[in-house]
Amino acid sequence: MPQLTKNYVDTGKVSLEIHDFPLTQIHTGALMAAQAADCSAEQGQFFLMRKTLFDGAVNKEWHDGSLDDLTTFGNYATAIGINRAQFESCVTTNRHLAQIKADLALAQQLGINSTPAFIINGRLLMGAQPYAEFAKIIDTMISPP
Amino acid sequence: MQRFLPFWLGLLLITLVSCGFAPGSTTTNIPNDTRLLSERVPNPRLIGAANAPIKIIEFSDYQ
Numbered sequence: 001m002p003q004l005t006k007n008y009v010d011t012g013k014v015s016l017e018i019h020d021f022p023l024t025q026i027h028t029g030a031l032m033a034a035q036a037a038d039c040s041a042e043q044g045q046f047f048l049m050r051k052t053l054f055d056g057a058v059n060k061e062w063h064d065g066s067l068d069d070l071t072t073f074g075n076y077a078t079a080i081g082i083n084r085a086q087f088e089s090c091v092t093t094n095r096h097l098a099q100i101k102a103d104l105a106l107a108q109q110l111g112i113n114s115t116p117a118f119i120i121n122g123r124l125l126m127g128a129q130p131y132a133e134f135a136k137i138i139d140t141m142i143s144p145p
Numbered sequence: 146m147q148r149f150l151p152f153w154l155g156l157l158l159i160t161l162v163s164c165g166f167a168p169g170s171t172t173t174n175i176p177n178d179t180r181l182l183s184e185r186v187p188n189p190r191l192i193g194a195a196n197a198p199i200k201i202i203e204f205s206d207y208q
Contacts, residue, residue, distance in 0.1 A: 005192070008199070009192055009193040009197075010193075012193070012194050012197055013197060013198060013199055014193055014197050014198075014199040014200070014201055015191055015192065015193035015194055015195060015197040015199070015200050015201070016191065016192050016193055016201045016203060017183070017188065017190055017191040017200065017201070017202050017203070018190045018191075018202075018203050018205060019183070019190070019202060019203065019204050019205075020204075020205070020206075021204040021205060021206050022206055022207075023206045023208070027206060027207075027208035029207075029208055030206050030207060030208050033206075033207035033208065034206075034207065037207070038182060038190075041182050041189035041190055042178070042182070042189065044189060046189050046190050047192065050207075053207045054207060057207055057208050063208070096182065098181060099181045099182050099183065102181055102183070103183075103204070107204050112204055115204055115205050115206040116203060116204065116205045116206075117203070117204040118201055118202065118203050118204075119201070119202040120199065120200075120201050121199055121200060134201075138199055141198075141199055142198065142199065
C-alpha cells in the first residue's frame, strides 16, 4: 500500500505490522510461502520477500509448496540478497512455525477467517479495501469529529 | 607432566575448535534467536514507528 506508507507510515502516524494467515485448506503453497517470508525476516528482508512472493504468485511462478517451489523461493532469496543456505535451512526445518501458529491463533481470537484482514487500533476491516477507506478510518481516529 | 603440556594444550585447542569456541573456528550460520519474530525488537515484520498512535495489523496470505 504505497499511498498508506507515504502518507501515514512515513509521517509517523501509523505503524503496519504483518502477520501470517496461510489459508492452507485452499492454498497448498501458503504455508511454505509464509515460512519463506518469515525466514527472510530473520535476515532483515521480510518486506522485499513479501513483495516478491506476491508478484511470483500473480505470475504463477509458485503455487503448491513443492520442491519446485522451494527452489523458486531459494532463487528469490538469492535475488533479494540474503543467505540462501540459511534461508533454505530455515524453511525446510519450519523454524518459524511457532510464529505462524501464534498468528493463526491471534486471528482466530479476533474472529478473522479470511484474508486480507486488518485490525486498525482494534477495529476490524475485512477484505481488500481501497486506500480511501483506510484514510477515512485513520483520519477519524487521529482527529475524531 | 610438564613435558606433555604442549600435547595437552594442543588437545584442548582441538577440542575448543571442534566446539566452535576457539578463535578462527567457524560456526554454522544458524541464528540463535529463538524468540518469535513479533517479540523481537525491532520487529522485522513491522514498518513505521513502533510507538505510532495508529497501529495496523494485517493478516495476509500469499496466494
